Amino acid sequence: MTQAPALVWFRRDLRLTDNVALTTAIHRCPSILPVFIWAPEEESPWAPGAASQWWLHHSLLALEDALARRGAKLIVRRGPAVEALLSIAAESGAEAVFCNRSYEPRSIERDRMLEGALEARGIAMTACAGDLLFDPGSIRNVSGKPFRVFTAFWKACLSAPSPAKPIPAPGKIACPLAFSGGPLASLAVADLELPPKVDWTSGMRQTWQPGEAGAVKQLRRFLDHALEGYSDDRNRPDHEGTSRLSPHLHFGEISARRIWHAVESRSARIPAGKDGPVGRSYLREIAWREFARHLLFHFPSMPHQPLQSEFRHFPWGRSRQKPKVWKRWTRGDTGYPLVDAGMRQLWHTGWMHNRVRMVVASFLVKHLLIDWRDGADWFWDTLVDADLANNAMGWQWSAGCGVDAAPYFRIFNPVLQGERFDPHGDYVRRWAPELAPLPAAWIHKPWKAPAAVLAEAGIEMGKTYPWPVVAHEEARKRALAAFAGIPRGTAGA
Numbered sequence: 278m279t280q281a282p283a284l285v286w287f288r289r290d291l292r293l294t295d296n297v298a299l300t301t302a303i304h305r306c307p308s309i310l311p312v313f314i315w316a317p318e319e320e321s322p323w324a325p326g327a328a329s330q331w332w333l334h335h336s337l338l339a340l341e342d343a344l345a346r347r348g349a350k351l352i353v354r355r356g357p358a359v360e361a362l363l364s365i366a367a368e369s370g371a372e373a374v375f376c377n378r379s380y381e382p383r384s385i386e387r388d389r390m391l392e393g394a395l396e397a398r399g400i401a402m403t404a405c406a407g408d409l410l411f412d413p414g415s416i417r418n419v420s421g422k423p424f425r426v427f428t429a430f431w432k433a434c435l436s437a438p439s440p441a442k443p444i445p446a447p448g449k450i451a452c453p454l455a456f457s458g459g460p461l462a463s464l465a466v467a468d469l470e471l472p473p474k475v476d477w478t479s480g481m482r483q484t485w486q487p488g489e490a491g492a493v494k495q496l497r498r499f500l501d502h503a504l505e506g507y508s509d510d511r512n513r514p515d516h517e518g519t520s521r522l523s524p525h526l527h528f529g530e531i532s533a534r535r536i537w538h539a540v541e542s543r544s545a546r547i548p549a550g551k552d553g554p555v556g557r558s559y560l561r562e563i564a565w566r567e568f569a570r571h572l573l574f575h576f577p578s579m580p581h582q583p584l585q586s587e588f589r590h591f592p593w594g595r596s597r598q599k600p601k602v603w604k605r606w607t608r609g610d611t612g613y614p615l616v617d618a619g620m621r622q623l624w625h626t627g628w629m630h631n632r633v634r635m636v637v638a639s640f641l642v643k644h645l646l647i648d649w650r651d652g653a654d655w656f657w658d659t660l661v662d663a664d665l666a667n668n669a670m671g672w673q674w675s676a677g678c679g680v681d682a683a684p685y686f687r688i689f690n691p692v693l694q695g696e697r698f699d700p701h702g703d704y705v706r707r708w709a710p711e712l713a714p715l716p717a718a719w720i721h722k723p724w725k726a727p728a729a730v731l732a733e734a735g736i737e738m739g740k741t742y743p744w745p746v747v748a749h750e751e752a753r754k755r756a757l758a759a760f761a762g763i764p765r766g767t768a769g770a
């Protein structure tokens with residue numbers, strides 16, 4: 278065995294437990310050097326959003342601290358990745374690089390290029406399967422093609438061999454700290470200047486604990502308090518009924534395998550319900566994440582192009598052509614309380630409940646006929662869990678142009694959605710407090726409330742709360758007419 282250290286290149290796997298690349302490198306090499314390289318333009322078509330960068334800053338600090346407690350130092354450099362890796366290898370004598378495979382189109386391209394460039398200098402690159410539950414090549418339909426329908430995909434996941442058990446975190450890590458040229462140079466995480474210059478992140482700070490320890494705490498909270506009721510509560514934005522693990526999963530602070538096994542083992546201790554083990558409906562959502570990644574792997578144009586080709590020429594307007602309504606949507610000022618509450622929750626915390634994401638997205642693409650790509654951009658900039666695969670799939674689903682998408686003629690009525698999923702109006706009261714004094718009967722349609730009720734609540738329509746930006750019934754008809762222009766028999770196929 279060579280005495281040279283190996284580089285462990287952390288990317289979207291900012292964790293020590295169940296980190297396949299880290300454990301493999303520790304087993305195969307006498308010592309390791311953990312490395313993080315800031316090269317966002319090599320990874321995504323767009324620069325990471327402000328909320329994502331805030332999260333990454335704190336997640337890197339947490340990783341740095343966890344590594345230091347095990348005797349290792351995180352080396353932080355700026356890209357290009359190839360130059361950074363080659364120079365760290367030259368300074369340390371490393372002959373191998375280990376990382377966990379990424380399935381996003383740009384990263385795939387970069388890894389292919391990097392492998393060649395490193396190998397040309399005698400450095401072996403090992404990309405481990407550490408992100409997904411199932412390899413994208415392993416879940417295919419009977420014709421060997423990728424699934425385009427989620428239910429069939431999920432069935433295939435359930436009949437595939439169970440995902441491997443998570444690997445424990447390493448104890449002490451052998452990490453050389455000095456070399457003949459002295460200690461390796463490293464930027465401080467703060468040098469990357471990831472948090473926004475003007476600090477608007479107090480809502481995010483109050484809501485989240487980025488990093489692996491925060492992820493584990495969140496998983497425990499979910500298992501102890503919400504798993505059992507998940508299938509009933511997951512659609513209720515007024516309850517803390519979901520796991521809120523999405524940003525932790527996005528940054529790889531916890532692995533999908535670890536969640537999978539934790540949920541299965543907790544679920545086995547609870548009597549099964551009428552739909553089977555209590556954890557099943559939650560694992561199904563984890564499988565949606567998996568589905569999104571497999572889709573992006575097989576259809577790399579998903580973030581830019583409708584997966585149903587007949588939607589490619591659909592005349593959605595762009596946000597720049599409709600600046601007034603666009604602004605009202607982004608600010609949570611549309612006059613539809615559920616939409617406004619969602620957009621304000623997003624702005625304040627960097628997160629929005631899934632049911633509300635579906636409603637606000639449908640509102641943008643169907644009521645306002647604004648292109649789903651503009652909505653996806655806004656989410657990209659404001660979500661702490663902004664994720665290329667999940668975001669593109671979610672928006673294409675909402676617009677009706679993705680695979681297995683909501684049919685184009687299903688146009689959510691934001692009032693009925695509010696009355697069904699936020700029946701007492703608590704979610705709206707929290708995020709649109711100017712409506713808080715309204716009784717539940719009117720909270721999702723304040724413009725219909727009797728004058729006396731509005732006066733009693735201190736609400737003046739058009740002054741303290743806006744009139745609806747568009748009337749639902751009119752918008753619905755307009756959207757249906759626009760969608761009717763798509764060649765018959767193909768839309769929604």
Ligand SMILES: Cc1cc2nc3c(=O)[nH]c(=O)nc-3n(C[C@H](O)[C@H](O)[C@H](O)COP(=O)(O)OP(=O)(O)OC[C@H]3O[C@@H](n4cnc5c(N)ncnc54)[C@H](O)[C@@H]3O)c2cc1C
Nearest residue numbers: 519520521522523562563565566631662663664667668671
């Ligand atoms: C328009 C739109 C945009 C979206 N953009 C993103 C995004 O950028 N990043 C993101 O992580 N999710 C996105 N989603 C999916 C979903 O809304 C979030 O994953 C979920 O709300 C996160 O909350 P949670 O962790 O409490 O979810 P839970 O209900 O606790 O689910 C557990 C995990 O399963 C996965 N998951 C759940 N639902 C979905 C789904 N519909 N699609 C893919 N994975 C899912 C997530 O990783 C989630 O953390 C989007 C959905 C829509 C409709």
